[in-house]
Amino acid sequence: MPEHFHLICVCDKLVTAVQSIKSYTAKRIIEVYEKENNISILKQFMQCKKEYKTDTTYQVWQEGFKPKAITSESMYVQKSDYIHYNPVKRGLAATIEEYKYSSARDYYLRKPGRIIIDDLDYEN
Numbered sequence: 459m460p461e462h463f464h465l466i467c468v469c470d471k472l473v474t475a476v477q478s479i480k481s482y483t484a485k486r487i488i489e490v491y492e493k494e495n496n497i498s499i500l501k502q503f504m505q506c507k508k509e510y511k512t513d514t515t516y517q518v519w520q521e522g523f524k525p526k527a528i529t530s531e532s533m534y535v536q537k538s539d540y541i542h543y544n545p546v547k548r549g550l551a552a553t554i555e556e557y558k559y560s561s562a563r564d565y566y567l568r569k570p571g572r573i574i575i576d577d578l579d580y581e582n
Contacts, residue, residue, distance in 0.1 A: 459548065459559075464541040466528065476523050484518035538565070 469475045491499045503516035511517070528534050542565070545557035554562040563571045568581045 459544065459550070463559075464544065466534070466537060466541065472525060480519040484516070487518050488516055542566075 465476075465479075467475065488500070488503065491503075500516065503518055507514060507517040508521070526537070528537060542554045542560055542562040545551045545560060546554055551557035551560075554560060555567055559572065561571055561573070561575060563569045564575050564578055564580070568579065570580055574580075
């Protein structure tokens with residue numbers, strides 16, 4: 459999604475993992491816009507920065523996140539379907555497999571996507 463992401467993961471230190479993902483991706487996003495000299499977007503990131511944050515110039519991601527414990531197989535399927543169909547619902551892709559930042563290709567077609575998923579049997 460252009461302005462947010464969804465993630466299902468098993469992790470002992472979820473807060474640390476999400477912070478790491480957001481920090482890494484924010485740095486890469488800023489690098490791209492700086493390289494492109496996209497002042498308009500960089501100004502938006504500057505305006506989003508919280509005043510108390512003195513060690514940074516930009517704020518790419520919103521603070522915090524909304525974790526939800528997945529407590530059953532049916533809940534897992536519901537959350538996974540929601541994530542995979544979100545780009546189609548938003549008009550970013552015609553099919554769930556078409557959105558290049560989705561794991562739908564991995565799960566439904568057994569074709570490797572942008573990130574290889576542990577314990578998933580891919581077709582050779």
